[in-house]
Amino acid sequence: MAQLWGGRFTKETDKLVYNFNASISFDQKFFRQDIEGSMAHVKMLAKQSILSENEKNQILLGLESILTDAENGKLTITDEYEDIHSFVEANLIDRVGDVGKKLHTGRSRNDQVALDMKLYTRHEIIEIKELLKNLLDSILKIMEQNIDTYMPGFTHLQKAQPITLAHHMGAYFEMFKRDRQRLEDIYNRMNYCPLGSGALAGTTYPLDRDYTAQLLDFNGPTLNSMDSVADRDYIIELLSALSTIMMHLSRFSEEVILWNSNEYHFVEIDDAYSTGSSIMPQKKNPDIAELVRGKTGRVYGALMSILTTMKGIPLAYNKDMQEDKELTFDAIDTVKGCVALFTGMLSTLKFNKDIMKTSAMKGFTNATDAADYLVNRGVPFRDAHGIIGKLVLYCIEKDKALDELSLDELKSINPVFEQDIFEAISLETCVNKRITIGAPGPDAMKEVIQIYKEYLRF
Ligand code: ARG
Numbered sequence: 259m260a261q262l263w264g265g266r267f268t269k270e271t272d273k274l275v276y277n278f279n280a281s282i283s284f285d286q287k288f289f290r291q292d293i294e295g296s297m298a299h300v301k302m303l304a305k306q307s308i309l310s311e312n313e314k315n316q317i318l319l320g321l322e323s324i325l326t327d328a329e330n331g332k333l334t335i336t337d338e339y340e341d342i343h344s345f346v347e348a349n350l351i352d353r354v355g356d357v358g359k360k361l362h363t364g365r366s367r368n369d370q371v372a373l374d375m376k377l378y379t380r381h382e383i384i385e386i387k388e389l390l391k392n393l394l395d396s397i398l399k400i401m402e403q404n405i406d407t408y409m410p411g412f413t414h415l416q417k418a419q420p421i422t423l424a425h426h427m428g429a430y431f432e433m434f435k436r437d438r439q440r441l442e443d444i445y446n447r448m449n450y451c452p453l454g455s456g457a458l459a460g461t462t463y464p465l466d467r468d469y470t471a472q473l474l475d476f477n478g479p480t481l482n483s484m485d486s487v488a489d490r491d492y493i494i495e496l497l498s499a500l501s502t503i504m505m506h507l508s509r510f511s512e513e514v515i516l517w518n519s520n521e522y523h524f525v526e527i528d529d530a531y532s533t534g535s536s537i538m539p540q541k542k543n544p545d546i547a548e549l550v551r552g553k554t555g556r557v558y559g560a561l562m563s564i565l566t567t568m569k570g571i572p573l574a575y576n577k578d579m580q581e582d583k584e585l586t587f588d589a590i591d592t593v594k595g596c597v598a599l600f601t602g603m604l605s606t607l608k609f610n611k612d613i614m615k616t617s618a619m620k621g622f623t624n625a626t627d628a629a630d631y632l633v634n635r636g637v638p639f640r641d642a643h644g645i646i647g648k649l650v651l652y653c654i655e656k657d658k659a660l661d662e663l664s665l666d667e668l669k670s671i672n673p674v675f676e677q678d679i680f681e682a683i684s685l686e687t688c689v690n691k692r693i694t695i696g697a698p699g700p701d702a703m704k705e706v707i708q709i710y711k712e713y714l715r716f
Contacts (some may be wrong), residue, residue: 261340261517262348262362266637270478273398278544280339280340280409281340281380282340282345284587285342285343286342287587288377289335289342289346291374291381292346293321293324294474295373295374295377296321296346297318298470299361300314300317300318301314301472301473302465303363303465305466306464307358308463308465308692310500312564316354316357317357317358317360317361320354320358321350323353326352336655341371343370347362347404362620363463364417364456364463364465365454365458365598365688366455366457366458366487366572368455368456369452369454369455370453372452372455373452373453373454374585377474379493379496379586379590382447383540384494386590386594387442388592389598389601390437390438390503391714393600393604394438395714396601396604396605397430397431397434398431398707398710398711398714399421399605400423400424401424401427401710402707403488404422404424404427404611405700405703405704405707406688406700407424407425407609407611407615408615409432409524409617409618410618410623411424412615416621417620418624419623420618420624420685421608421618421689422689422698422703423611423614424698424703425698425703430506430510431710432569434506435710435713437502437506444495444496444499446513448491448495449476450471450480451467451474451476452479452480452486452487452672453467453470454467454470454483455476455483455484455487455559456483456487457575458483458487458488458575459484467479478592479579483574484573485574485656487575487576488571488573490564490582492570494631496586497561497585497589497616498555499555500589500590500593501558501560501561503593504553504592504593507550507551507596507597508550508551508554509552511544511551512605513521514604515547515551516550522617523613524610525607525609526607526608527544527603527606528606528607529542530606532544532545546599546600546603547603547711550596550599550600552591556589557589557592557593560586560588561589563585564581564582564615565582567582573589615685622660623685624661624688628660628679628682629643629645629680630642632674633644636674645672648666648668648671649663652667661683661684665677667681
């Protein structure tokens with residue numbers, strides 16, 4: 259138990275209290291960011307003549323050596339210190355002597371931890387955005403190859419109207435595109451530097467907060483020192499965005515699971531992404547999709563947890579906020595793993611195009627188009643709806659599809675039908691006539707694919 263703050267205490271901290279309070283087991287995750295922040299702080303202190311050039315150089319060398327040693331395994335982070343901040347400072351003093359004791363001038367662990375957490379999450383946001391880009395790339399690839407792969411579109415999980423696989427995939431492209439944009443928004447909103455806020459009320463040193471912010475690639479310093487050390491909004495926003503990513507992945511997983519079932523058989527999951535059963539030799543289970551769906555609850559839990567932690571905290575810093583870390587780290591790692599694995603599964607997924615097409619041809623997915631055919635020949639839509647409804651009932655009795663009826667059978671229900679009905683309700687026509695932007699028709703789809711390609715260039 260080594261502490262930075264023993265001065266005003268006459269007794270050792272109880273061991274259980276020490277352990278309960280300590281955060282080093284998890285805040286070592288932002289070890290690198292802690293050092294990066296300290297380096298910027300020291301440079302600023304020297305620029306403002308609070309430290310001499312010589313002191314700055316000694317401290318920077320010490321910090322660099324800690325970083326290198328930790329990275330190549332020469333230095334292990336131990337739980338001898340309560341948090342990563344104490345670990346780095348104590349190590350620095352060991353290495354460079356008394357000058358190391360000047361590192362924490364004009365700084366508190368409150369603004370330090372606020373900075374570290376921002377630096378860490380900011381870096382992770384960029385990584386998650388990159389992973390989402392890979393996912394979008396593989397969705398777009400499927401879209402480009404499947405402009406004319408027909409399948410049923412569903413509402414209420416009932417066959418509704420024919421669409422294409424490109425169109426179905428495009429829906430997910432939109433979702434993950436919004437997810438990426440959400441991450442960008444969060445990045446821009448959070449990108450202000452809290453360092454220099456001190457414990458809560460700033461410091462009496464003539465710090466140059468603009469300079470620190472600039473060194474660390476922030477848009478500027480935060481403008482209220484109390485808010486700076488007490489703000490965890492960006493974590494809540496991030497966990498909300500991560501929850502939304504998981505919700506999208508979970509819906510997608512659910513579809514893959516359904517499509518992979520014996521009943522649908524629309525897709526086949528690659529052997530590398532499925533698992534077997536210990537008892538049933540025939541089984542090939544969609545475990546990855548199921549786990550992604552399952553892990554969604556865990557990320558939602560993190561969001562709910564931080565919201566609840568923050569709701570009763572008076573200004574400014576309170577130790578409750580230490581609870582932001584483990585759950586945020588876990589949520590970030592979970593999302594990164596899920597996006598990467600899902601991308602792998604999706605890009606190796608085999609689509610059974612014939613089965614999808616046959617499925618689209620059955621189930622009366624062209625019934626709306628049949629009604630539209632009548633409307634185009636002067637029948638009011640409500641009447642057309644009724645006529646086609648009767649026709650569907652007739653088909654169910656005869657176990658036939660609408661386009662398998664003879665013209666005579668059609669005419670016996672309504673004389674308006676002519677030979678051109680068959681062309682009008684063919685699967686191809688049903689899709690190809692949907693030409694407005696956002697619809698599955700091939701020209702509209704090509705236009706959208708072009709827009710997506712352009713989007714993915716950045
Ligand atoms: N481990 C602490 C946290 O994560 C660091 C800040 C400690 N500040 C303090 N006043 N005890 O929040």
